[in-house]
Amino acid sequence: MHLKNLRLLNFKNYEDAYIEFTSKINCIVGDNGSGKTNMLDAIHYLSLTKSAINSIDMLNIRHESNFFTIKGTFNKLGRDHEVFCSLEKGKKKVFRQDNTEYEKMSEHIGQFPTVLISPGDNEIIREGNDIRRKYFDTILAQIDHQYLLNLIGYNHNLRQRNSLLKFFRDNLSADPDLIEPYNHILLDLGQKIHQKRKNFADRYFPVFIKKYAFIAEEKEKTSISYVSQFDEMDYEHTLKSALSYEIENQRTTFGIHKDKWEFMIDGRRLKKFGSQGQRKTFVIALKLAQYDIIKDEKGFAPVLLLDDIFDKLDDSRIHKLMEMVAADYFSQIFLTDARPERTNSILSSLSLESNIVAIKDGKITNKW
Secondary structure (H helix, E strand, O other): OEEEEEEEEEEOOEEEEEEEOOOOEEEEEOOOOOOHHHHHHHHHHHHHOOOOOOOOHHHHEOOOOOEEEEEEEEEEOOEEEEEEEEEEOOOOOEEEEOOEEOOOHHHOOOOOOEEEEOHHHHHHHHOOHHHHHHHHHHHHHHHOHHHHHHHHHHHHHHHHHHHHHHHHHHOOOOOHHHHHHHHHHHHHHHHHHHHHHHHHHHHHHHHHHHHHHHHHOOOOOEEEEEEOHHHOOOHHHHHHHOHHHHHHHOOOOOOHHHOEEEEEEOOEEHHHHOOHHHHHHHHHHHHHHHHHHHHHHHOOOOEEEEOOHHHHOOHHHHHHHHHHHHOOOOOOEEEEEOOHHHHHHHHHHOOOOOEEEEEEOOEEOOOO
């Protein structure tokens, strides 16, 4: 699969831009702040119906404009597909594939998968379990549509149950019969989600360990563990018995929304004891394992987005990553760099040809 072209109108700092891409390596070059990352974010939008940077859609409309549109043509398994996204202030976001509008954004997830490696990925290590759950849920959502539907349903009912807990507290009364239907739904969907996560972990972890060993040249031993309350207790009984405590705290304290993904290195927590280099290697291995799992599940390779990696990674990690590029391991690649001569030098040393897209202040200049 590859993206053939991209058209942007009033998206972030782009007023009007049209770009055609090669099916292999595309280098987006320009000064910092010129719009390189914004172009990758537009591709992310076409894949996952949202920005990787701004969770609020309105923030992606160009300053003093009332709307944005993103349009791209993907070639998947030999067939072209046009994907269109638009947002106008005060109106609902529109998303279409081949002129057919989606009723729900979730219907599009997984159709044209991408893997993004960016400087912001360190938050997967640095932040709490919410971020790690979100990361693994995004992978699962791209390979298993039913998982995504179950997760949406679970989160919807979780919010409603939490609202009911707040109502009970505000009114100083509780009716267990009112909350029982939510308990049943959270138990049913929670068990399904839990089993999917366990199955995914069994597949993903060995791939990750292999990727880490390749990048780090097997200098450390790493592991990831998936920890869930469903493995530890009688969830149904615990959910019912905790009602008084949950009313006081106005939130559901048991369920798959409390699952943990724990990262370890040489038997210790990576977040606390890992060096900066080890954390970077861990993140790259996470993303490369993500790439492999999606490719294996879908039967075609996702698009790989590499944002500013030459500035953020040391030479050894860049060498390992580019070794995979040179071996034609990946399909279509987009990479950004503020120093085009560096990109050209690295690719030339590997005898790799690329398409150069030069950007200045949100405009395609073709000069670098």
